[in-house]
């Protein structure tokens with residue numbers, strides 16, 4: 001059996017090595033390392049794939065979130081709502097820009113922002129919402145867009161984990177995740193569903209006005225060389241990374257299918273096991289399984305993880321501490337504000353290996369090992 005990894009980037013690379021190596025070599029031969037032709041080629045391909053008017057590549061997913069917020073003319077102290085159960089980037093950039101993060105609890109089934117709590121968190125100072133499509137499944141974007149419209153709020157989708165997922169509105173309209181709010185942000189970190197070979201990220205928008213501003217901000221706020229209309233940052237996608245992403249984008253749908261197949265294998269093995277809660281599927285969204293995350297019902301998740309480790313099966317906890325309990329963010333937490341769901345989830349969730357190269361032998365070994373622990 002091949003060794004089991006959380007994410008197997010080696011096998012994935014071996015399968016497309018000829019194309020990737022040629023793409024990288026071409027950039028080196030051209031020496032167009034910054035804003036070379038591959039950046040614009042990839043941008044155009046991704047616009048087509050997502051069916052969105054504008055993609056603005058940048059250096060990483062965290063920058064994408066920061067640049068999105070910078071484009072919205074917010075003032076210090078303006079409130080930005082984020083779920084408390086997510087990766088730190090989502091809130092880090094809010095605090096860095098002098099804005100005020102407001103945390104909201106999540107849904108116990110989908111792990112995504114609870115829209116009832118979201119409504120209650122809105123004040124006269126609220127300016128934006130950053131829903132996160134956690135683990136590869138969209139938050140309830142129909143309800144979130146409705147709330148945003150009623151309260152005149154911007155919506156920035158944190159789509160770092162869900163590129164390629166599809167959201168279905170009640171009227172039947174289908175949109176790719178990240179293209180529904182005012183701005184969508186994604187990450188091409190190597191282990192993400194569309195990963196490059198270093199850092200990378202992008203912003204998506206259907207607004208010509210925002211797209212123009214975002215494209216200046218990523219490049220020092222510069223419209224014409226050495227004329228700076230906005231305060232910007234230096235956050236470009238390297239040409240080599242763009243060339244790699246252009247190749248890998250062709251495989252994204254097959255990668256999604258491979259992840260969904262592995263998830264289904266896990267589902268079938270665990271669905272009738274009362275001590276495990278398999279990831280809920282939300283009717284309005286497809287699930288692209290950045291992570292396959294189970295909930296441990298009435299047993300010690302940590303003991304299971306140790307048991308699996310001894311059998312050379314990695315398992316991870318995403319995320320062990322919700323944002324409102326992180327030391328650096330204590331000054332933003334309102335007294336008496338409670339987040340019972342996120343706190344509970346952080347104690348019982350664990351994620352099994354999930355990537356594009358899992359084979360049946362590995363899946364059988366992983367699932368039978370999990371069941372062996374639970375039934376012993």
Ligand SMILES: *Cc1c(COP(=O)(O)O)cnc(C)c1O
Pocket residue numbers: 060061062063086087089090132158160161186187188189199200201
């Ligand atoms: C990975 C990730 C980011 C940040 O992306 P980087 O490219 O690592 O900066 C932001 N939000 C979420 C939910 C992520 O998973």
